[in-house]
Amino acid sequence: MLEQFAKQSNLPEYKIDQFNNQYYKQAISSFDELTTWSKDLRELLKQQVDFSSLTHIKDHYSSDGKTIKTEFKTKDGFNIEAVLMQYKDGRNSVCVSCMSGCPVGCSFCATGIMGFNRNLSYKEIIDQILHFQRILVPKNQRVTNIVYMGMGEPMLNIENVEKSIDIVNDKDKLGIGIRHVTISTVGYVPQLRGFFNKGYTPRLAISLHAPNQKLRTKIMPTISNLHPLEQLMNFSTWYEKTFNKRITYEYILIKEVNDQPEHAIELSKLLFKRLALVNIIKFNPSKELKYKASSNKTVERFVKILNNRGIKTTIRYSMGKDIGGACGQLHSINSGNTK
Ligand code: SF4
Known part of the structure; x- marks a missing residue:
């Protein structure tokens, strides 16, 4: 980002503060709007630094206008997507x-x-956020x-995720507190321990989706074979004891796969007496996927069993379902390198 340019140009600290304020907080749309800098300095910056690492392709608005799914392309031609959800x-x-x-x-x-395709750089992660910041700031949000x-x-x-969190948290940049950041993972246990041991303290959401090893291996074979459920739950115990913080367990209800009463009973046993919240997500059908969504009645039955057994539960309202922006629906229209 700016660091190399600032070093080469021997920029004083106050110039960097001016940049950060206009770039991250005021969310300017081009370096031409960096009016706290002289025109000459702006021109030099334009020659040496890309304003964004991503090319904006298209914004898709949900019917209620509250959710925007945006398609971007990386400089080397890969498509990615991000979603803004505006709550009441x-x-x-x-x-x-x-x-x-x-x-x-x-x-x-x-x-x-x-x-x-590939991992994104921290700049590519931050540029997704800045796109939405540019939509919100003119509305005083x-x-x-x-x-x-x-x-x-x-x-x-992990390296790029950590660097992006540093920028998100930095009060001179995006200034979003760590309590307002959530990391969702399927459960790469060693990396999780390393990440939390470094002192990062975002909220943690674990994509669980099955109450036993056999079913988890069926629907999430890669992670389940690498880090079995028992290992994941041992990590959860360590996390609860170390931080005294609750973990959200994401559970997508899939028709006749993991939505039966016996699954709810087994899940309640797995999470009994833990600092746990189960976030029930109704499966969002997609033409690429073979599964179907559970009925509302099945969802209610599942939640009731968990609640009766003392497990705190929420049902996630999937915003942006009509634009393919809901949980599990993100995929690129063109997933290949189009260079
Ligand atoms: S993005 Fe999808 S495939 Fe990848 S770990 Fe998350 S749930 Fe699994």
Whole structure:
């Protein structure tokens, strides 16, 4: 980003502060709007630094206008997507991608089906957020929450995810507190321990989706074979004891796969007496995927069993379903390198 240019040009600290304020907070749309700098300095900057690492392709608005799914292209031709969700309570949450595609290949996930292109750089992650900041700032709003739940597994691109969190948290840059950042992972246990041991303290969401090893291996074979459920739950125990913080367990209900009463009973046993919240997500059908959504009645029955057994539960309202921006629906229209 700016660092190399600042060093080469021997920029004083106050010039960098001016840049950060206009670039991240005021969310300018081009370096021409960097009016706190002289024209000559702006021209030099334009010659040496890309304003954005991503090319904007298209914004898709949901019918209620609250959700925007945006398609971008990287400089080397890969498509990625990110989503802005605007809530009634004033939160403006951005779901970012950390990869183009994903190598993990979970069977219920549209991103997994498209295969893996490459990890995104921290700048490519930040530029997704800045795109939405530029939409919000003219309306006197700003991005308030970040969820690493878009394309890709954050723990497999940990260096760039950490660098992007540093910029998100930096009060001189995006200034979004760590409590407003959520990392969602399928459970790469060693990377998770390393990440939390370094002192990062975002909210943690674990994509569980099955109450036992056998079923988890069936629907999430890569991660389940590499880090079995028992290992994942041992990590959860360590996390609860170390941080005294709750983990959200994401559970996509898939018709006649993981939505039966016996699955709810087994899940309640697995999470009994843990600092746990189960986030029930109705499966979002996609033409690439073979599964179907559970009926509302089945969802209610599942939740009731969990609640009766003392497990805290929420049902996630999937915003942006009509534009393919809901959970598990992100995939590129053109997933290959189009260079
Ligand atoms: S659920 Fe996450 S880890 Fe699994 S394929 Fe989709 S993006 Fe990758």
